[in-house]
Amino acid sequence: GQNIDQPTEMTATEGAIVQINCTYQTSGFNGLFWYQQHAGEAPTFLSYNVLDGLEEKGRFSSFLSRSKGYSYLLLKELQMKDSASYLCAVRVDSNYQLIWGAGTKLIIKP
Amino acid sequence: ETGVTQSPTHLIKTRGQQVTLRCSSQSGHNTVSWYQQALGQGPQFIFQYYREEENGRGNFPPRFSGLQFPNYSSELNVNALELDDSALYLCASSHIAGVGETQYFGPGTRLLVL
Numbered sequence: 061g062q063n064i065d066q067p068t069e070m071t072a073t074e075g076a077i078v079q080i081n082c083t084y085q086t087s088g089f090n091g092l093f094w095y096q097q098h099a100g101e102a103p104t105f106l107s108y109n110v111l112d113g114l115e116e117k118g119r120f121s122s123f124l125s126r127s128k129g130y131s132y133l134l135l136k137e138l139q140m141k142d143s144a145s146y147l148c149a150v151r152v153d154s155n156y157q158l159i160w161g162a163g164t165k166l167i168i169k170p
Numbered sequence: 171e172t173g174v175t176q177s178p179t180h181l182i183k184t185r186g187q188q189v190t191l192r193c194s195s196q197s198g199h200n201t202v203s204w205y206q207q208a209l210g211q212g213p214q215f216i217f218q219y220y221r222e223e224e225n226g227r228g229n230f231p232p233r234f235s236g237l238q239f240p241n242y243s244s245e246l247n248v249n250a251l252e253l254d255d256s257a258l259y260l261c262a263s264s265h266i267a268g269v270g271e272t273q274y275f276g277p278g279t280r281l282l283v284l
Contacts, residue, residue: 093272093273095275101278102172102260102277102278103213105272105273105274108272147213149213157203157218157226157228158203158213158273160205160212160213161212162210162211163210163211163212
């Protein structure tokens with residue numbers, strides 16, 4: 061079966077750093093995506109990892125360890141607009157379909 | 171803005187009816203994927219169309235069907251609607267050119283089945 065786990069909800073303070081973890085057990089692996097989704101809106105692409113290591117993109121970084129089936133999204137200098145759900149998705153080998161986690165709701169407090 | 175559009179934005183139907191949802195992909199993209207997202211859940215893959223052919227299907231019954239047109243726009247059809255079909259339906263377009271391809275989502279259609 062396919063399984064992706066993320067914490068349901070996290071709270072952090074404006075200006076701080078937060079790390080959102082994602083673990084996966086899938087029949088294949090062809091890359092891991094992170095998306096941001098504000099309430100009532102569509103997911104927007106944040107990052108893509110297919111090799112082990114850290115990918116940095118401005119305030120957001122994403123890390124992947126394929127041997128551990130683990131990824132994290134690191135958000136720095138948190139802003140109130142970062143309050144959203146963060147979805148981890150894995151592309152399995154067949155047909156380029158994405159398997160999605162349920163998302164982590166991030167609440168930013170002043 | 172991703173350049174992916176969906177219509178309608180909201181829809182209310184009754185149980186047993188049929189619905190058609192539409193998606194226009196981003197310019198240059200030849201692949202459309204459809205997802206169902208229930209409240210508080212991640213998207214669930216319904217199916218994907220690549221160059222007008224179904225290119226993969228998730229765990230959805232046959233009453234969920236689709237089409238892709240020569241201009242790569244797409245339709246999702248759902249027959250015999252059930253209450254549990256109430257959800258946000260998302261389409262995502264991409265260009266299959268290797269494993270690095272990223273999916274870009276439209277704003278979604280929110281379907282309510284009464």
